[in-house]
Amino acid sequence: MTFVAAPARLSTADAAFEAQFKARLHWSADTDAAIEQRVADILADVQQRGDAAVLEYTARFDGLNVTDMKALELTQAELKAAFDSIPADQRAALEAAAKRVRSYHEAQKKASGESWSYRDEDGTLLGQKVTPLDRVGIYVPGGKAAYPSSVLMNAIPAHVAGVGEIIMVVPTPKGEKNALVLAAAYVAGVTRAFTIGGAQAVAALAYGTATIPAVHKITGPGNAYVAAAKRRVFGTVGIDMIAGPSEILVLADGTTPPDWVAMDLFSQAEHDELAQSILLCPDAAYIDQVQASINRLLNEMPRAEIIAKSLTGRGALIQTRSMEEACEISNRIAPEHLEVSSNDPHRWEPLLKHAGAIFLGAYTSESLGDYCAGPNHVLPTSGTARFSSPLGVYDFQKRSSLIEVSEQGAQALGQIASVLAHGEGLQAHARAAEMRLK
Structure with missing residues (x-):
């Protein structure tokens, strides 16, 4: 089957641009009422019945029929065995990525995560005491959506922050365990791991059961049920964020090979049909070249159907009057991932205020940030980069004021x-x- 991707072609010079632009950006975080009610019921049930409810829902949703929670816990020996079982190149890649992620977050801790104090003229001491959270939970998607990189990005900053216990939950439908995910847990220093998922896993982490200790914060991505559960338990525990669909905005001056830009747009579009990929560029001829690259490369992709639906439904190729105007529009969008695909990216970076992560230069593909560049890939979406930050060491610490x-x-x-x-x-x-x- 041949697929066609037709992202909206817009121009800031058109009178209808504002209306078209707003319509393309629109996305609602509202959850289906039926999902909200089901999640509320599951949370209440787990809070009341604990392990028994978790076992029941795990059997119902994941097809794991066990009678004891011990059967759902992954031992450190199992995590180590998973690491030893994967191919050598995967072991090396995990360790190299983990080293870079750890180095970045250690630098982050040194810069913004240390206690400080001073005394004023009369001897009064004022300051701030920074301490790690005692215990956190990280949710890792399982089944078809298995993301070892998410394990690294959530567990390593918690580890660097000094969190005492890191509890991982990961669904394993019908008992299918992803070795790379378990290996990543071993490399990242996860303390305990359980093969549970969904709203019931969030409830177990938030309220605690006889087997799973209650945590103080829950981080990590999940489906609509997981997002709704995290929203509902906030206040009992902290959460990282309620994430929307993946986003990429490429700000291009026309000097990057168009195939590179097309593939970068694909890199987010392949996540799901609601993902958003946008190109901002003042050069109409270059936009034509990118569209031609999209047309030529699309059907080479295994996830071509998803990419086509994403680009057609929410993608946009926008011609701006200048790079300066492109920067202004970028700030309005406040994208999750922002690529400055230019031969002089540092000229434009000072104009860019709102983005989850900024990727400078043609060689800095967003995918490198997802896996191994070092900075965290858990980023604010849906315009929340205007007031939110990437996941970091600071998310696993708390601050107490010191006054003497x-x-x-x-x-x-x-x-x-x-x-x-x-x-x-x-x-x-x-x-x-x-x-x-x-």
Whole structure:
């Protein structure tokens, strides 16, 4: 079967551009009401019945009929055996990727994840104490969607942050365990792992069961049921984000081989039909070349049907008046992945404010960031890069303010606090400060 991809062809010079642009960007995070109700029921059931409910749902949804939760736990020996069983090139690739991801996050911790303090003129100490979370849960998709890279990207920053326990959950429909995922768990330092998934796994992590300890934060991607469950347990535990469909925006000046750009657009479109791939470029002839590359390369791809539906339904090739205007539109989109496909990317990077990750230069394909460049691939989507950041060491830490007021400092601060407390009508606050005045 031959597939055709027809991304929308837009131009900022057209009067109808704004309406067409907004329509192409639109995506709703609202979950189907039936899914929300089913998830609510599962969460409540697991919270009440614990392991028994998890076993029941695992049998129903994943076809794993076991009578004891111990049968659903993966031992460290099994993770090590999985690592030993995979081909040598895969072992080497996992270790090389893990080393780069770990190095990046160690640098991140040093730059933004350390405690600090200072004393002011009167000897008062002020500062911030940074401590790791005690226990976190990472959700890893299983079955057909097996992502060892997600294991590395979620577990390694938690490990670098100093998290005491990292609990991984991964569904294994009909008992099919992905060796590369288990090997990644071994390399990344996962503490315990369970072959459960779906809303029931999120519930077990959030509330705890007799077998699975309750965690303090849950990270990692999943389907609509997992996303709805994470949204509902937020507050009981922390979560990383509610992710939308994958996105890539390529900002091109026309100097990169068009085949490269077409394949980069494919790299996100192949995720699913709702993924979004957009090209911004001031050169109409170059956009024509990229479209020709899309037409020629599409049917070589194993996931051609998904790519075609994604590009036709949500993709866009947009001609801008200039690269400066392309940067402005990019900031409005705030994409998950932003490629600056230019022979002078550092000219444009200062103009780019909102993106999950920025890939500079023609040789920096987004796919390198997904696997092994080093920075985290868990990124904000659907415009949330305007106010959100990539997953990092800081997501697995918390901060406590440090305050030690000296006797001298209490005299000045006490007067200030007294005035403000009386102004708010909180007399006990005022008197607590006043009692320390000489």
